[in-house]
Amino acid sequence: MERTPLVAGNWKMFKTRAEAADYCSALLPLVDELDEVDIAICPPYTALDIVAERIGDAGIGVWGQNVHDAPEGAFTGEISCAMLIDAGATGVLLGHSERRALFGETDEALARKLAAALAGGLEPVLCIGESEAERDGGETERRLSTQLDGAMTALSGSQVLQVTIAYEPVWAIGTGRSATPEIAQETHAFIRGAIASRHGEECAAAIRILYGGSVKPDNAAALLGQPDVDGALVGGASLDPQGFAAIARAAG
Ligand code: PGA
Numbered sequence: 001m002e003r004t005p006l007v008a009g010n011w012k013m014f015k016t017r018a019e020a021a022d023y024c025s026a027l028l029p030l031v032d033e034l035d036e037v038d039i040a041i042c043p044p045y046t047a048l049d050i051v052a053e054r055i056g057d058a059g060i061g062v063w064g065q066n067v068h069d070a071p072e073g074a075f076t077g078e079i080s081c082a083m084l085i086d087a088g089a090t091g092v093l094l095g096h097s098e099r100r101a102l103f104g105e106t107d108e109a110l111a112r113k114l115a116a117a118l119a120g121g122l123e124p125v126l127c128i129g130e131s132e133a134e135r136d137g138g139e140t141e142r143r144l145s146t147q148l149d150g151a152m153t154a155l156s157g158s159q160v161l162q163v164t165i166a167y168e169p170v171w172a173i174g175t176g177r178s179a180t181p182e183i184a185q186e187t188h189a190f191i192r193g194a195i196a197s198r199h200g201e202e203c204a205a206a207i208r209i210l211y212g213g214s215v216k217p218d219n220a221a222a223l224l225g226q227p228d229v230d231g232a233l234v235g236g237a238s239l240d241p242q243g244f245a246a247i248a249r250a251a252g
Contacts, residue, residue, distance in 0.1 A: 003206070003208050003230045004036070004037070004038050004208075005036070005037045005038065005224065005230055005231045005251035005252065006037070006038040006039075006040065006164065006208055006210060006230060006231035006251075007037060007038070007039055007040075007231050007232050007234065007244075007247055007248040007251050008039070008040040008041070008042060008061070008063065008125070008166075008210065008231070008232070008233050008234065008238075009040070009041050009042065009234050009238025009239075009244050010042045010065065010093065010096070010212075010233055010234065010235050010238060011041070011042060011043050011044060011047075011238065011239060012044075012065070012098070012235060013044060014044070014239055015043060015044065015047055015239070016046075016047070017046060017047050017050050019047075020043055020047035020050045020051055020054075021050050021054060023241050024050070024051055024054035024055045025054070026241040026242075027055065027241040027244065027245060028054070028055060028058060030241060030242065030245035031058075031060075031245050031248055032058070034248055034249065034252055036252050037231075037248050037249075037251045037252045038059075038061065038231070039059075039060045039061065039248055040060060040061030040062065040063050040090075040091060041055070041060060041061070041062060041063070041238075042062075042063040042064065042065050042093055043062070044065070045064065045065075045079060045084075045087065048062060048064065048084065048087035048088050048089055049087045049088050051088070052087065052088020052089070053088065056088055056090075061090045061091050061123065062088055062089050062090050062091070063089060063090065063091035063092055063093055063123070063125065064079065064084040064089045064091075064092040064093065064122070065092075065093050065096065065099075066079070066092070066093065066094070066096070066099055067079060067080065067081055067084055067092045067094070067113055067116065067117060067122070068080055068113070068116075069109070069112035069113045069115070069116040070116075071116075080120075081116055081117055081119075081120030081121070081122050082120060084122060085120065085121065085122065089122060090122065090123060091122055091123030091124065091125060092113075092117050092122045092123070092124055092125065093125050093127060093166075093233075094110055094113050094114060094117065094124050094125060094126050094127065094151070095107075095110045095113075095126055095127045095128065095147070095151065096127045096168070097127060097129055097168055097170045097173055098173075101170070106150075107146065107147060107149075107150025107151055108150065110126065110150065110151040111150060111151045111152070111153075111154060114126060114151050114152065114155070114163070115154070115155075118155075118159050118162060118163075123162065123164065124162070124163050124164070125163075125164045125165075125166055125210070125233070126148075126151055126152070126163055126164070126165055126166065127165075127166040127168050127212070127233070128144050128147040128148060128165065128166070128167060128168070128191075129144075129147075129167060129168040129169045129170050129173075129212075129213070130143040130144060130169055130170065131143075131170045131171065132170065132171035135169065135171065140187065141190055144167075144187070144190065144191060144194070145194055148165075148191070148194055148195070148198070149198075152198070152199075153198070155199075157199055157200060157202075157203055160195070160199045160203045160207065161203055161206055161207065163207065164207070164208045164209075164210060165191060165195075165207060165208070165209045165210070166209075166210040166211075166212050166233040167184070167187055167188060167191055167209055167210070167211055167212070168211075168212035168213050168233060169183075169187075169213050171213075172212075172213025172214050173212065173213045173214070173235065174214070174235060174236060175213075175214055176214050177214055178213055178214035178215060178216070178219050178223065179211065179213060179223075181222045181223050181225070181226050181229075184211045184223050184226055184229055185226035185227065185228055185229065188209045188211065188226065188228035188229055189228045191209055191228075192204045192205075192207070192209060192228055195207055208230040208231060209228060209229070209230050210229075210230060210231040210232055210233045211223050211224075211229045211231075211232055211233070212232060212233030212234065212235070214236075215232045215233075215234045215237060215247060216237045216243070216247070217237065217243050217246035217247055217250070220232060220246070220247040220250035220251070221250040224250050224251045231251055232247060232251065234247055
């Protein structure tokens with residue numbers, strides 16, 4: 001099964017609205033011809049509308065970095081699916097390791113968020129990944145299985161098909177130490193196998209599994225060249241439109 005590569009830039013808590021507008025102007029001509037690669041940007045909430053206005057028409061996805069599962073309510077500081085969509089978002093990151101580690105996000109909460117995103121019409125991107133201690137201790141597969149099961153067990157086959165998985169080893173995020181292409185391939189193949197055993201071969205063959213963690217222009221081609229690596233979730237290197245476009249080109 002042909003899976004269209006997908007490269008997404010996670011800006012985290014970077015860029016004002018003016019900086020976001022400049023970025024979009026710079027990025028558009030660089031990725032204009034890249035028809036065979038899907039591209040998405042995850043700006044901070046305050047820049048969602050600007051990014052959607054500037055590049056949404058070019059078919060570039062605009063994703064929130066988090067969402068609350070309730071439609072509205074007394075949840076200070078949170079944002080709903082409908083609000084993200086209202087601001088122009090087409091998708092949402094769920095369970096980024098920074099959300100899990102710094103803001104106490106649990107697999108139970110992620111199961112609710114995933115259901116809310118699917119029901120609300122946002123493309124969900126579920127982030128999973130092991131810590132360095134878990135990898136060193138031979139716990140990687142158990143950890144990834146727990147994260148997949150915790151968030152996805154209740155989903156139907158047709159819902160699973162709408163989910164993108166981002167495999168992001170915690171030890172590779174923001175460290176400059178990406179997984180080797182061999183480790184990425186081996187782990188992505190494990191994740192695809194885990195999805196096949198739970199949701200069937202058809203789902204597993206169709207679902208996109210992105211790699212994230214210190215993806216840069218100089219290592220992108222080797223990582224993205226692996227058969228089970230269907231794209232990249234890029235943090236630091238996505239803040240520069242030239243670097244991000246170079247990574248997107250490596251996926252094509
Ligand atoms: P990084 O971040 O590319 O800066 O390592 C990846 C991520 O957090 O999604």
